[in-house]
């Protein structure tokens with residue numbers, strides 16, 4: 001599974017997002033996630049990938065998070 | 075006597091904070107609460123550094139006890155005031171309305187104890203990891219900006235989520251509320267609405283009178299559409315705001331503009347038409363003006379009685 005697929009699975013599982021709406025370029029706003037949702041999402045991702053992630057204002061899309069995870073895994 | 079770990083961590087006598095209240099919680103109120111053995115908190119709200127520095131220095135001149143500063147993360151001056159509290163080495167910073175992670179490192183380096191208000195377990199875990207010494211789990215019963223989850227539901231969940239001490243806020247006004255908070259796992263409380271009518275509180279008398287008169291059903295929340303709901307007394311202003319919120323011809327910008335300055339109008343001018351009289355659901359239980367010391371002494375004496383009687387149903 002690619003990082004994107006794993007992230008998408010978590011979004012579907014934990015946040016009830018619709019799978020076919022999740023794209024690399026989807027923003028949190030498009031997925032209807034607020035700031036509390038994104039903080040929780042980062043926590044879930046850290047557990048899933050066993051990494052530590054710093055959520056910041058530049059991370060606006062699913063793709064931004066995927067890139068940050070890949071960087072942390074290297 | 076009631077002593078919990080938060081007393082020791084902060085060097086305070088009673089495990090109670092007076093919550094930051096924009097335009098209301100100034101040096102006079104904070105110092106009175108700290109002198110009474112609680113933790114007084116100055117609200118930095120949307121003010122600039124100059125104002126805050128004056129208030130901090132004034133509080134230092136009024137009390138030798140520790141006090142805190144409440145930093146609103148939505149404030150346009152957040153960068154400036156965040157540097158200033160480090161320079162002034164205030165004992166405690168309490169944050170509201172957002173995720174304080176970005177600023178926490180500098181505060182902790184300056185020796186400040188950081189205690190964020192958290193509306194969810196996710197934020198609680200995040201700030202615990204970033205070095206918070208405690209968190210305040212604030213339920214939607216509170217006055218001011220509110221989250222969705224109630225105190226009853228939020229406090230035990232936050233207690234389960236983090237290993238640091240948890241304070242409960244929202245809907246607490248007497249000894250029963252304190253005792254209940256302890257039963258949910260909290261080791262301290264933060265009160266806003268009850269301290270609003272403290273004798274040392276400089277808010278406009280009209281505001282105090284409205285709180286003293288309020289009944290259980292007299293608060294409402296507005297502003298959901300803008301993403302930051304606020305709980306306030308039902309007044310001409312808040313009723314009109316709600317109408318505009320449900321009117322799709324009114325733009326978000328118009329709605330923001332209508333709300334701008336409304337807490338100032340209430341707290342400083344006492345304007346009963348244009349003011350937003352933010353208040354918690356507990357306002358009806360706030361019945362008289364007392365000094366901060368009288369409030370704290372009374373509610374902790376009550377809490378002790380309630381807690382001692384806590385086993386009466388255990389057969």
Ligand SMILES: Cc1cc2nc3c(=O)[nH]c(=O)nc-3n(C[C@H](O)[C@H](O)[C@H](O)COP(=O)(O)O)c2cc1C
Pocket residue numbers: 092093094095096098117119144146169170171191212215216217218219243244245246264265266267268270351352353354355356
């Ligand atoms: C008028 C008013 C203004 C407030 N302003 C702030 C604020 O600027 N920053 C903040 O973090 N909390 C603010 N609060 C929340 C309080 O600090 C406190 O957590 C809350 O009032 C607790 O609930 P209670 O009112 O039921 O006691 C405000 C509350 C009130 C009533």
